[in-house]
Amino acid sequence: MSVRKIITIGDEILSKKSHPVTNFDKRLHSLIDDMVETMQKYEGAGLAAVQVGILRRVVVIDVGEGLIELINPEIISTKGSQYGAEGCLSVPGKHGDVERPMEVTFKAYDRNGNEYTKTVSGLFARCVCHECDHLDGKLYVELADNIVDNE
Numbered sequence: 475m476s477v478r479k480i481i482t483i484g485d486e487i488l489s490k491k492s493h494p495v496t497n498f499d500k501r502l503h504s505l506i507d508d509m510v511e512t513m514q515k516y517e518g519a520g521l522a523a524v525q526v527g528i529l530r531r532v533v534v535i536d537v538g539e540g541l542i543e544l545i546n547p548e549i550i551s552t553k554g555s556q557y558g559a560e561g562c563l564s565v566p567g568k569h570g571d572v573e574r575p576m577e578v579t580f581k582a583y584d585r586n587g588n589e590y591t592k593t594v595s596g597l598f599a600r601c602v603c604h605e606c607d608h609l610d611g612k613l614y615v616e617l618a619d620n621i622v623d624n625e
């Protein structure tokens with residue numbers, strides 16, 4: 475495993491759409507392992523593969539409710555809304571307020587190609603939306619009402 479370099483805002487790859495994963499192989503597993511290590515090293519709550527320069531629909535999330543891997547995730551339904559601060563490892567030193575659903579149900583595959591469905595809420599739901607946006611080339615700064623420096 476190794477920590478990968480995080481790509482930051484200004485690099486055009488962050489605005490590109492990621493491609494679906496078709497091979498659930500060793501190469502995918504080592505990408506996921508590296509993404510987890512990178513997320514932990516930089517103390518992020520989530521990381522999308524594009525943030526380490528790989529245009530594949532792979533996301534890892536850990537908001538303190540256990541580590542989860544989302545391959546080819548799709549949001550199926552949402553409920554309610556929440557408004558609050560969001561940050562991104564690709565936009566270092568800043569945060570901004572974004573409106574997101576309060577609850578999100580999504581389906582995704584695990585690293586072995588098994589499909590699963592999960593419903594999450596609060597910060598977890600916010601993070602799923604944020605990371606799925608990355609897979610479509612969107613950054614939270616495009617949705618935020620304000621972008622301010624971290625204290």
Ligand code: ZN
Binds near residue numbers: 561563
């Ligand atoms: Zn992000």
